[in-house]
Amino acid sequence: MLTQIINGHILTPQGWMKDGSVLISDGKILEITNSDLAVIGATVVDARGMYIVPGLVAMHVHGGGGSDFTEATPEAFRTAAKAHLAHGATTIFPTLSSSSFETLGQAVGVCQELMKEPDTTIMGLHIEGPYLNPKMAGELFANQTKAIDAAEYQALIEEANGCIKRWDISPEVEGGHDFARYMRSKGLMVALTHTEAEYDEIKAAYEAGFTHAAHFYNAMPGFHKRREYKYEGTVESVYLMDGMSVEVIADGRHLPSTILRLVYKLKGVERTCLVSDALAYAACEHPKVDPRFVIEDGVCKLADHSSLAGSLATMDKLVQTMVKAGVPFADAIRMASETPAKLIGVDDRKGTLQKGKDADILIFDRNLNLRAVWSMGVQVI
Ligand SMILES: [Zn+2]
Structure with missing residues (x-):
């Protein structure tokens, strides 16, 4: 046809x-x-x-349509992927946040089965944590961090047989650099996250294989003072690594439009991705909200208002937010399609409108x- x-x-x-x-x-x-x-x-x-325009590539997303990927069932995966597809995510990498290795193993099994289906939008898994700096893990992940165990992560990677595409940890945890070198040797994308690393540590992490900064500006310090002297934070250090890419939660809540414009200006289209980091409540009409959270102003917050807990954004919304922030529409689309497709390694099939690629196409x-x-x-x- x-x-x-x-x-x-x-x-x-x-x-x-x-x-x-x-x-x-x-x-x-x-x-x-x-x-x-x-x-x-x-x-x-x-x-x-x-x-x-090309279909969008969601590479950091926890759920949608009322389902969370950590449920690790085919139904949950299907529901969330379908909810995001209706908002332009023709490619999706389900994110498993700080989960037990039992859950991760289960999710790998589900993902492998679904990836065999010819019409699936799921192209692999993204894992966030649990090897996080407890100080930076935030209230939600505080009890779910653990020390690195090489045998444990290597076993999961072997078992996954190519279905895990990206893994984010705090680079400063002991064994973090060996982790990155191992993942890179398997061709995976490694991102730094929930970190307080400063320039020297970021430089060393980059050299070990941390080539991407997850939810840039969130869960990491910027320029700050300790007593009478001033120090660069993770943010400035990441800017100084020319080859390091970043992703921004462009939901219009996690970052002000000035910062979205600054990231675009300094990192550029080819090193900036738009991610939703969305929770199960995204693209869901009547979400059943966990009592630890409240939904207000189109974003999910901790019930005590001390912090944001996650976004409700969808990929189309991210593009709209970037344009409102002053970024040309074409560049906003590229940061949500071409750039993530290249970084995570599916650009042979996805990310641009070109002869021979998958017909993932949107009309705005x-x-x-x-x-x-x-x-x-x-x-x-
Ligand atoms: Zn996340």
Whole structure:
């Protein structure tokens, strides 16, 4: 079956193409041409002058639609992935936060099964913790941190057989650098998170293989004073590592728009990803909220208001927030598609609108509301 999307502004790796068309066949992009002429035998979809952009890649997300990935069941995985797909996440890496190794093992099994399904949007797992600096773990993870055990993580990686794609820990925990070197040797992405490391430690961590900073600015210090002298924080240290990429929770709550613009300015499109870090309550109409939390101003907070607990954002919302902060729409899309796809290593199939790649395609209207979603050639919205 051949589908042709015509009459839109198409975001290609070379920039915007006006009045071209995208041809889809067998779940793949067959061609992107600058011609709007209808192809014989194709089902034509008129984009009515709207934006045609690549599907978005969610690489830090805890749940959605009322389900949390730590439930580690096929139902929970399906519900959350589907909830985010409706908001443009045509690729998703479920995040398992500070879980027991028993839960992680279970999640690996679920993920492996679901990845075998031809229409799945799940491309692998992302693990956050539990090897965290207890001081920086935050109230939620405080009781779930543990010391590194090489035999334990290596066994899980072996068992996962390629399904774990990314793992985040505090770089300063003992054995953290060996952890990073091991993960890199297996081709995994390693991110630093929940850390108070300063320049020398960040530099050493980067050299060991921590190439990405998770939820940049959150759960890490910036520039600060100790007694009479001033010190760079993790934030400034990460800025100084040219090759280190970052991700921002662009929900409009975790970071002010000035900081979103600053990250974009200093790290650029190719080193900045947009992530939701969303909880189960995201993309969920009537969430059953844990009594430890409250939902207010479109974000989840600890019930005592001492801190944010997680976002309710979806990928389309992140793009909208960046544009409101002053970032060009094309760049906001790239930070939510092309850049994460490259960093986590699925850019052979995902992340851009190019001949031969999966037909993961979105249409946004002129107000940047998501209007249509194709996942591997199948229109789901
Ligand atoms: Zn997270």
